[in-house]
Amino acid sequence: MRTSPMFLGVVVCCLSMPHAFCFAPSSSSSAKKLGRPEGLVALASSTVVAGELDTSVEFPPPLTKMERLQRAAQFWSSALPIVLSYYSKDAELRVKESFTGQALTEKEQEILWSEQHAQGARKLADTITSLKGFYVKTAQIIASRQDLFPPEYTEALSDFTDNVDPLPVELIKAVVAKELLVRGEKFEDIFTEFDDEPLGSASVAQVHRAVLTEKYGSKEVAVKVQRPSIESKLMGDIANLKTLSKTFRDDLPLDYYTVFCELEKQLADEFNFLAEAVAMDRIFEAVSRDENGMPCEPPIVLPRPVQGLVSRRVLVMDYLKGVPLSRAAEEMLKKGIEPDSPEGQLFGRRLLKSLTSIFGRCILETGFFHADPHPGNIFVLDNGDIGLIDFGQVKQIGGRARETLSKVMVALDERKSDTNPADLKLIGDLALELGVEIADDSPPEGPAAVAMWLFDGSVETLPGGFDKGELSPNSPVKALKSFPQDLVLVGRSSILIKGLSSRLGIPWSLAHEWAPSARKVLAGNTEKNKAVAVKKSGKVRIRDVVRLLKTWARGKGSRAVARMPS
Numbered sequence: 434m435r436t437s438p439m440f441l442g443v444v445v446c447c448l449s450m451p452h453a454f455c456f457a458p459s460s461s462s463s464a465k466k467l468g469r470p471e472g473l474v475a476l477a478s479s480t481v482v483a484g485e486l487d488t489s490v491e492f493p494p495p496l497t498k499m500e501r502l503q504r505a506a507q508f509w510s511s512a513l514p515i516v517l518s519y520y521s522k523d524a525e526l527r528v529k530e531s532f533t534g535q536a537l538t539e540k541e542q543e544i545l546w547s548e549q550h551a552q553g554a555r556k557l558a559d560t561i562t563s564l565k566g567f568y569v570k571t572a573q574i575i576a577s578r579q580d581l582f583p584p585e586y587t588e589a590l591s592d593f594t595d596n597v598d599p600l601p602v603e604l605i606k607a608v609v610a611k612e613l614l615v616r617g618e619k620f621e622d623i624f625t626e627f628d629d630e631p632l633g634s635a636s637v638a639q640v641h642r643a644v645l646t647e648k649y650g651s652k653e654v655a656v657k658v659q660r661p662s663i664e665s666k667l668m669g670d671i672a673n674l675k676t677l678s679k680t681f682r683d684d685l686p687l688d689y690y691t692v693f694c695e696l697e698k699q700l701a702d703e704f705n706f707l708a709e710a711v712a713m714d715r716i717f718e719a720v721s722r723d724e725n726g727m728p729c730e731p732p733i734v735l736p737r738p739v740q741g742l743v744s745r746r747v748l749v750m751d752y753l754k755g756v757p758l759s760r761a762a763e764e765m766l767k768k769g770i771e772p773d774s775p776e777g778q779l780f781g782r783r784l785l786k787s788l789t790s791i792f793g794r795c796i797l798e799t800g801f802f803h804a805d806p807h808p809g810n811i812f813v814l815d816n817g818d819i820g821l822i823d824f825g826q827v828k829q830i831g832g833r834a835r836e837t838l839s840k841v842m843v844a845l846d847e848r849k850s851d852t853n854p855a856d857l858k859l860i861g862d863l864a865l866e867l868g869v870e871i872a873d874d875s876p877p878e879g880p881a882a883v884a885m886w887l888f889d890g891s892v893e894t895l896p897g898g899f900d901k902g903e904l905s906p907n908s909p910v911k912a913l914k915s916f917p918q919d920l921v922l923v924g925r926s927s928i929l930i931k932g933l934s935s936r937l938g939i940p941w942s943l944a945h946e947w948a949p950s951a952r953k954v955l956a957g958n959t960e961k962n963k964a965v966a967v968k969k970s971g972k973v974r975i976r977d978v979v980r981l982l983k984t985w986a987r988g989k990g991s992r993a994v995a996r997m998p999s
Contacts, residue, residue: 868917
């Protein structure tokens, strides 16, 4: 039961595969429709409290070049000793075994590595507490992956999932005032209530509950406020992680350097809340209509932005009353619901079904999806519904990738067995078509094993002799030479759901759940291709006309039923 030193490389790089992702920028013309004119580029040292100007509040300035260098030095001086301590411990054990000829028992190894994990976890938590910034996301990901990381790490970093170093409310109000107030307007003209305590505080922004005045709808809202001068700090953190992942490139289970390069290029858009508001509306519209374009109930509750109260640094949106998934187990225990009880299992299946549905529809049907799923962004509402927040990172994938992904889901769902050669070849060929590259020394089942590992958590045994464990030396992840950057965020979504199903003890196959949507996508593409062929030939077939009339009739019928009195 020897622990591989590469494990800590993954920890410090703040990635298990699910952390890699980017943001597809929205058009500036669409974003401007949501917000007020931005009168300020830089924030001034002032705030509005009870209608008065308070000049005592100062905004944190951007990091200087020297401060960025000091921050990088602190990161390296903290991270490297943690990694090297694992290599040192592993070498110490090997030398001891070679001299004595005796290996430690399983129990002795378990105790030894548990102590090593506890020490490393404490140091990593202290480092993140000190540095904050982008490293907080490290803790959020590790804490959510009990199926992957030792309990010493997940427990030590669990406090980072919600409130992280909250800013004083005076500073938050100052940002809101400078971003939203127009000439002659007071803070109380927008808000009748504004809670001093934040609902949550993360690396990029802080969120407060508030109530709008009658002028703006008199409703309860959540106000997301960007941390002043945070952009330079986070981008510098990513540069540090790029350097670290490049240094340990050969020891990590995946090419995380490529992942961080992609993230570095895209993360800047996460600081634009106008684009986030557009993304919220776009995803809501996509999942709140059925295949005939008729209104339907979304599979998950999504907040909507408040028109006229959005800027680059402030986003006012619907308030979702509940708790983040990171605290859901604690709340269930307070209500006397044990995770393994029938009620707990029922909730678990509902959670998995909701997340699977929203991500499946978005990824396969539109290609535009939420790209930052973690337990702090998933909410369990007071009425039992599941909610999804924080659309700062979204991703758009192309039609070709969606079609091939759909084919993968159908092939996985329709395979006769996990060892049937014809099925494995089809699944493997489709994985390669997606852009997956396998190491030269990998067995021929490698591409199929990667697809099954990513999209079918119900598999008991992977083909090719691969292990299901993500950090196992024989994991299919180790067989990957490269993974298409365009699909890394899809992998993040699938691994989130896979991790949740593992924690809940519920076998879950994304391929099986996504297959119906995948078949619709492929059928739709077939119809489009036929329509193009008919247009080119100039011929109209009777069956195409009949099919069109049937679709029209279903739509008319649905609208008529919707207008009937209840």
